[in-house]
Amino acid sequence: MDVNATVFFNGILDYFSVQRFMSYELATVICKIDMSCAVISLPVACLTLLVMSIERYHAVAIIQFRSVELSTVGDNVAVRIPDVDRAKGDHRNLIAVVLERTAEGYYRLGTSAGILKSLYSIAQFESCEKHFMSLNDVYKNNQVSLRQAATFVSVGKGQGVFHRNCKRNCSSKICKCRASMVLCNSRCHQSMPCTNKG
Incomplete structure (x- = not known):
C-alpha cells in the first residue's frame, strides 16, 4: 500500500486536515473504539460522515490516504x-x-x-x-x-462448506448436513454434541 499521508485524530476530528487530502481517491481508515478495531477502505468523499460518527463515540482514528489509479474499460x-x-x-x-x-x-x-x-x-x-x-x-x-x-473457476465443485447452525445432535434429517449426506464440520456447531461427524 502506497501511504502518502497519515493523519491522527484523537476524540474530535480535524475537518480541515481531511479537506487537505481530498485529492486522494481512497482512504484506509483504522477506527479504534474502546478495545475494538476496524479497518475500512472507503472513498475520501465519505470521510465527512465518518468524522461525525467517530466524534460521537470519542474514538481514536488513524486515517491513511493513498492515491489510486482509476480503472478504465478493459483493465x-x-x-x-x-x-x-x-x-x-x-x-x-x-x-x-x-x-x-x-x-x-x-x-x-x-x-x-x-x-x-x-x-x-x-x-x-x-x-x-x-x-x-x-x-x-x-x-x-x-x-x-x-x-x-x-x-x-473453482478447481472442485465450488464452496464445499456448509454453514449451518444445528441446535440438536444431528440424528435426523432436520440437520441440513445429514439431509445433504455431508458430514458436519466445526463451522456447523462448535461445542454441540453431534452424531454426524464421522
Whole structure:
C-alpha cells in the first residue's frame, strides 16, 4: 500500500486536515473504539460522515490516504472472494475485466462465467498489472453472482462448506448436513454434541 499521508485524530476530528487530502481517491481508515478495531477502505468523499460518527463515540482514528489509479474499460482487476463463497483450495481472488464505469463511480465487471450482478466500488477490487483476459473472453449473455463466478473457476465443485447452525445432535434429517449426506464440520456447531461427524 502506497501511504502518502497519515493523519491522527484523537476524540474530535480535524475537518480541515481531511479537506487537505481530498485529492486522494481512497482512504484506509483504522477506527479504534474502546478495545475494538476496524479497518475500512472507503472513498475520501465519505470521510465527512465518518468524522461525525467517530466524534460521537470519542474514538481514536488513524486515517491513511493513498492515491489510486482509476480503472478504465478493459483493465484486469482482482475481486476478493469471501471465505464462505469459495472452497479451501480455491483462489482468493477472481480475475475480472472492467466493462464500464458508471456516472456514480461504480464499476461493472465481467468474468469468463458472465457479467457480475453487483456493481463494485474501487475499494472492492485491486488493479492487475498484467492482462489475463480481454473483453472478448467475457461471457456477456449471462449475469452471475460472485459466488457463481467463483464456482465456475473453482478447481472442485465450488464452496464445499456448509454453514449451518444445528441446535440438536444431528440424528435426523432436520440437520441440513445429514439431509445433504455431508458430514458436519466445526463451522456447523462448535461445542454441540453431534452424531454426524464421522
